[in-house]
Amino acid sequence: MLKVDLHCHSNVSDGVMTPQAVAAYARQAGVDVWALTDHDEVGGIAAARVAAEEQGMRFITGVEISITWARETVHIVGLNIDEHHPELTAGLARTRAGRDHRAREISRQLELAGIDGAYEGALKFVGNPDLMSRTHFARYLVEIGACANIPEVFRKYLSEGRPGYVPHSWGTLADTVGWIRAAGGVAVIAHPGRYRFSQLAQGQLFDEFKQLGGAAIEVVTGSHTPDQYPEYAQLANYYGFLASRGSDFHAPGESRVDFAALPPLPGNVTPVWHDWF
Ligand code: AMP
Ligand code: MN
Ligand code: MN
Ligand code: MN
Numbered sequence: 001m002l003k004v005d006l007h008c009h010s011n012v013s014d015g016v017m018t019p020q021a022v023a024a025y026a027r028q029a030g031v032d033v034w035a036l037t038d039h040d041e042v043g044g045i046a047a048a049r050v051a052a053e054e055q056g057m058r059f060i061t062g063v064e065i066s067i068t069w070a071r072e073t074v075h076i077v078g079l080n081i082d083e084h085h086p087e088l089t090a091g092l093a094r095t096r097a098g099r100d101h102r103a104r105e106i107s108r109q110l111e112l113a114g115i116d117g118a119y120e121g122a123l124k125f126v127g128n129p130d131l132m133s134r135t136h137f138a139r140y141l142v143e144i145g146a147c148a149n150i151p152e153v154f155r156k157y158l159s160e161g162r163p164g165y166v167p168h169s170w171g172t173l174a175d176t177v178g179w180i181r182a183a184g185g186v187a188v189i190a191h192p193g194r195y196r197f198s199q200l201a202q203g204q205l206f207d208e209f210k211q212l213g214g215a216a217i218e219v220v221t222g223s224h225t226p227d228q229y230p231e232y233a234q235l236a237n238y239y240g241f242l243a244s245r246g247s248d249f250h251a252p253g254e255s256r257v258d259f260a261a262l263p264p265l266p267g268n269v270t271p272v273w274h275d276w277f
Contacts, residue, residue: 004273031057039133041131043128063092065180102132137157186216190208
């Protein structure tokens with residue numbers, strides 16, 4: 001059986017390794033089919049494609065786009081996209097545009113909470129100045145000893161209601177699915193089990209996504225707990241979605257699940273890659 005991993009990050013967004021290094025790391029963990037899905041950015045794809053081919057992996061183009069739906073941030077993965085499609089690249093540029101301002105605001109808030117120099121500190125961890133992420137702040141707060149680990153930083157500082165949280169409005173679901181489809185890609189709801197929606201709201205998200213031409217949801221992901229795999233497998237079947245699988249790898253030891261440890265999709269779903277090869 002082929003090992004397929006369709007969700008991970010390089011230092012082009014909030015991962016720590018170059019696209020080449022992530023490719024090698026994935027291959028070492030036994031991945032046969034691989035997608036790099038950096039946040040809001042396709043700048044790593046060219047290097048990732050070359051590296052994947054050198055490693056003997058089949059490469060799938062990808063991106064993970066931040067949207068706002070019902071006042072929550074939701075992530076939509078686009079797979080098999082034409083990464084040069086102008087509608088997609090323009091949409092991604094607009095999505096990234098607010099990040100630097102938000103980062104400065106996060107830093108200001110953290111300063112009020114007694115943590116100085118967070119913007120500059122986070123910047124040291126940034127591989128792509130267009131893509132300042134909360135993860136970079138989290139790494140800085142761990143570095144200075146303000147927290148013991150990254151989940152603790154999110155709990156104490158970077159989540160809604162916490163002193164370093166800055167509300168942000170990303171693009172819409174409709175626009176984002178539209179860019180992915182214009183670029184020939186398949187739209188996938190990333191880690192649906194991670195959002196804090198009621199069952200009713202989650203159903204509305206799935207219905208709306210389906211109506212817009214969304215095709216799949218992630219079922220097995222490093223961002224789900226193992227008891228969520230069968231739950232979302234069942235929901236994928238109920239709503240008529242294909243199922244995707246990916247580690248959501250960011251860094252060795254930092255991600256909840258590394259490439260090698262993630263189980264396969266349950267047998268009762270149709271994989272998003274069922275007609276790709
Ligand atoms: P941003 O796109 O800048 O808002 O950052 C979102 C990123 O932060 C996600 O892609 C994750 O990598 C990371 N993240 C969000 N929540 C948590 C959490 N509770 N623990 C660890 N990492 C998180
Ligand atoms: Mn991330
Ligand atoms: Mn995500
Ligand atoms: Mn991700």
